[in-house]
Amino acid sequence: MIASALQLLIHELEQFLKRQDDSVEIRLDNIALLETSGSNSLTDSIIISLVNIEEESTKKNHPALKRPFGNTAIYENPPVFLNLYILLTCNYSGDKYVDALRRLSSIIKFLQRNPSFSNTSSLTGGMVGADPDLPDLRFTMELYTLTFEQINHLWGSLGGRQIPFVLYKLRLVSISDHVTVRETPLIEEIETSLNPK
Numbered sequence: 001m002i003a004s005a006l007q008l009l010i011h012e013l014e015q016f017l018k019r020q021d022d023s024v025e026i027r028l029d030n031i032a033l034l035e036t037s038g039s040n041s042l043t044d045s046i047i048i049s050l051v052n053i054e055e056e057s058t059k060k061n062h063p064a065l066k067r068p069f070g071n072t073a074i075y076e077n078p079p080v081f082l083n084l085y086i087l088l089t090c091n092y093s094g095d096k097y098v099d100a101l102r103r104l105s106s107i108i109k110f111l112q113r114n115p116s117f118s119n120t121s122s123l124t125g126g127m128v129g130a131d132p133d134l135p136d137l138r139f140t141m142e143l144y145t146l147t148f149e150q151i152n153h154l155w156g157s158l159g160g161r162q163i164p165f166v167l168y169k170l171r172l173v174s175i176s177d178h179v180t181v182r183e184t185p186l187i188e189e190i191e192t193s194l195n196p197k
Helices: 004-020 095-114 150-159
Strands: 027-028 045-055 072-076 080-089 116-118 138-143 166-176 178-187
Touching: 004 045, 004 080, 004 116, 004 166, 072 166, 080 095, 080 138, 095 138, 095 166
Parallel strands: 027 045
Antiparallel strands: 045 080, 072 178, 080 166, 116 138, 138 166
């Protein structure tokens, strides 16, 4: 589901940016590999990286019960709801640094105009694979602002020099294995052996 959400984001963002400039390339890759020997494919492109995963604590109290049609109760563990921290970087240098800033502005403009995403039938044609949760794919993007100290720690942990970037919090991706824990018949009546006095 994580890969499906990021591929949906890339698909929508790419359609928007290519209307302005057909040469834009967006890659889902690890920005920490930027200064390694095999990083030539990351130059002159927008790189989307997952930098953190956080469980949404407000959604932890879902019941483990599903009641289908009929008189059987199916118990299934509730899904895990996640917030994903997505780093969008524009890796353009030299004379193209201005292009990096323009494209970063376009990304922010796009996500300000379209903060909510959901799966549509036009995207299911093999783009994200056969994910059983695909019909329920919905998320929002929120700009996440870091302090200068946090920026220093982030780029220090990524092992590279800072390039133009923006960090977004992708909210509420649900992950579930859809495994039935147990099935029991529903309680329809209660019998007691107590005699009223």
